[in-house]
Amino acid sequence: MEAFGLFILILDATLRVSTPLMLAALAGLFSERSGIVDIGLEGKMLGAAFAAAAAAYVTGSPIVGLAAGVAASMLLALLHGFACITHNGNQVVSGVAVNILAAGLSVILGIAWFAQGGQTPQLPEAARFTPLVWPGADLVAGVPLLGPIYSELISGHNLIVYLAVLAVPATWWVLYRTRFGLRLRAVGESPEAVDTAGISVTWLRYRAVLCCGFLCGLAGTYLSVAHNAAFIKDMSAGKGFIALAALIFGKWRPVPVMGACLLFGFLDAVAVRLQGVELPGIGQIPVQFIQALPYLLTVILLAGFIGKAVAPRAIGVPYLKEH
Amino acid sequence: MFRAIIVAAAVVLSTSAASAADIKPAVVFDMGGKFDKSFNEGVFNGVEKFRKETGITYREFEVTNASQREQAMRNMARRGSDPIVGVGFAQAPAVEKVAKEYPDLRFAIIDMVVDLPNVQSIVFKEHEGSFLVGMLAAMASETGKVGFVGGMDIPLIRKFACGYVQGVKHANPDATVYQNMTGTTPAAWNDPGKGKELARSQFDRGADVIYHAAGGTGLGVLQAAAESGKLGIGVDSNQNHIHPGSVLTSMLKRVDVAAYNVFKTANEGTWKPGIQSLGLKESGVDWALDENNAKLVSDDMKAKLDAAKAEIIAGKIKVHDYMADSSCPG
Incomplete structure (x- = not known):
């Protein structure tokens, strides 16, 4: 029973840790399925995290924070789009530029506005997305098996966690069940065909990077306004790159991408719980080994078990219209 | 004409000699700035206390990116500031380099050790x-x-x-x-x-x-x-x-205590290079009790x-x- 309780707690932590990964990976999915490489997920998250925390602090409203975060992220996405779609720039270079821009600008503005070493002040409870307790969660907590699942795992997360979970079927639906999704997938494989059919490649790709910016904005807002209560410099801590790995791991498809994000989150949660714990028969596992575990597993799984990850065919190639 | 210049120069020299007893301290704050509610602000409080007590003003600079540390330190040294305090372990390389270039000036680094004859390194227990x-x-x-x-x-x-x-x-x-x-x-x-x-x-x-x-x-x-x-x-x-x-x-x-001590000892002529390790005895570390946690203790x-x-x-x-x-x- 205790093991079951621990397992539930680990799954609970998995969900919290995976949320920004899922949102960022789905963001990357929109962009990359349209043929635009996005190294800049990290920067967009960071920019959104800063804007969200700053706006939430000033106005005291998490919703305004969310709007500011999404707006900042979409602006950065537009910048990326302007460089890569309008001007046919190198997509990797532009993505790196977005990362550097966001990392520098957030700290500089933070120092200028709040004078706390690039951090934003701590947000009061009212300015954050706090856990939502579902009806009856306390009542059923005592019920064996299902009780903890409902009260710990399903109830008690903040709004953005639920949005992240909903974003997966939503992305799947948009991608595979709408005309926009069909065209988006087509433009990533064969922009010439889309162009021949009389559909604007430029406009389609702009919409794709805007979707990407929107989801990254949610991910960034989660970091500073929901999970934590302030912006701290470089707080995205490589999550954008892990999301990119998850995107490749999940072969650019929504449900497997979610699986990859949950796996990474699960390993992270296990790593946190296993640190410093004596395991029967093995003793204490070194911190370094546990921290390397997610990366080791990724390499092993990528090398042998999931098969070849084939990228969209036109990815990274600017579309030049022939006259 | 010459005589006038010489007299003028002598006057300038004598006035500067009169104030030579006072030190010309400087402090280089690190990233975050002097109101960061943390390390830098502590140092700021310490040097402000010194200024209020002695009336001696100090030069200051707030570093906003990593490449400015050395530049700021050297600027202070070039203008003859003495002693010069670097805040935080990140300034150690800058202190080390500039202290070698200006062996006659006194430097101090807080929270790190720089082993030079003209540097005081302040660490905490x-x-x-x-x-x-x-x-x-x-x-x-x-x-x-x-x-x-x-x-x-x-x-x-x-x-x-x-x-x-x-x-x-x-x-x-x-x-x-x-x-x-x-x-x-x-x-x-x-x-x-x-x-x-x-x-x-x-x-x-x-x-x-x-x-x-x-x-x-x-x-x-x-x-x-x-x-x-x-x-x-x-x-x-x-x-x-x-x-x-x-x-x-x-x-x-207590970085405020550390910074204050550097200026004070330099002013009194008791400043010494080498490692200063501040513990409970020197009031360098402590635990905080204020109105926010009074009920918990x-x-x-x-x-x-x-x-x-x-x-x-x-x-x-x-x-x-x-x-x-x-x-x-x-």
Whole structure:
């Protein structure tokens, strides 16, 4: 029973840790399925995290924070789009530029506005997305098996966690069940065909990077306004790159991408719980080994078990219209 | 005409000679600026105290990116400022370089060691301060289980952890201490999400007080404590105000005392190069008690801490320094 309780707690932590990964990976999915490489997920998250925390602090409203975060992220996405779609720039270079821009600008503005070493002040409870307790969660907590699942795992997360979970079927639906999704997938494989059919490649790709910016904005807002209560410099801590790995791991498809994000989150949660714990028969596992575990597993799984990850065919190639 | 110039020069020289008794101190604040509610602000308070007491003004510079450190330090040196204080370990390379270029000027670096004949290195006995907050944690804990979350896994942070564990065991020999490090790269200082998860995992195992030495990551630890109705312990500066009522205390590094002492000793002519290690005895480390945590600390706890503090100062309690032999007893 205790093991079951621990397992539930680990799954609970998995969900919290995976949320920004899922949102960022789905963001990357929109962009990359349209043929635009996005190294800049990290920067967009960071920019959104800063804007969200700053706006939430000033106005005291998490919703305004969310709007500011999404707006900042979409602006950065537009910048990326302007460089890569309008001007046919190198997509990797532009993505790196977005990362550097966001990392520098957030700290500089933070120092200028709040004078706390690039951090934003701590947000009061009212300015954050706090856990939502579902009806009856306390009542059923005592019920064996299902009780903890409902009260710990399903109830008690903040709004953005639920949005992240909903974003997966939503992305799947948009991608595979709408005309926009069909065209988006087509433009990533064969922009010439889309162009021949009389559909604007430029406009389609702009919409794709805007979707990407929107989801990254949610991910960034989660970091500073929901999970934590302030912006701290470089707080995205490589999550954008892990999301990119998850995107490749999940072969650019929504449900497997979610699986990859949950796996990474699960390993992270296990790593946190296993640190410093004596395991029967093995003793204490070194911190370094546990921290390397997610990366080791990724390499092993990528090398042998999931098969070849084939990228969209036109990815990274600017579309030049022939006259 | 010549004579006039010579006289003028003599007048200038004599006035400057008259003020030569006064020092021309300077301070280079690090990233964050002098109102960062943390390290830099502490130094600022220290040098301001000196200015108010003596009327001697100081030059200052606020570094806003890493490449400015050396430049700012050299500018101060070129203008003849003396002594020049560098704030924080990140300024050590700049101090080292500029101190070599200007061997006649006096430099000081806070929180790091630069081994040069004209540099004073001020470090802190963090293990002594951590010992006291460890005792307080053990006394405040109802479950007999307390936690520690470190930032990057480096000897300095193990020094905090080791002092803390000794303090906990001193107050309650049967207590359990959970220890976690956030990571092994500098990103471990800026990951409040991870800090929060580490803290939650310790709370889930029964801990009810957690001490952090993890910079920005630690804000996540304090946040988790506040959200779970448990207690956190802050570090470096007084963090009691971050979540009033949920921060048991903070382990203070008195950088204000350090900066003040540099200026004061230089002014009095008693300044010495070499390593200055500030502990409880020198008021270099301490624990924080203010209106935000007054209700959490009973008179009994305070009396015990004061007694332990006196014993450490008197040398009756020896707090082991992890960095002395890279190991922690018990």
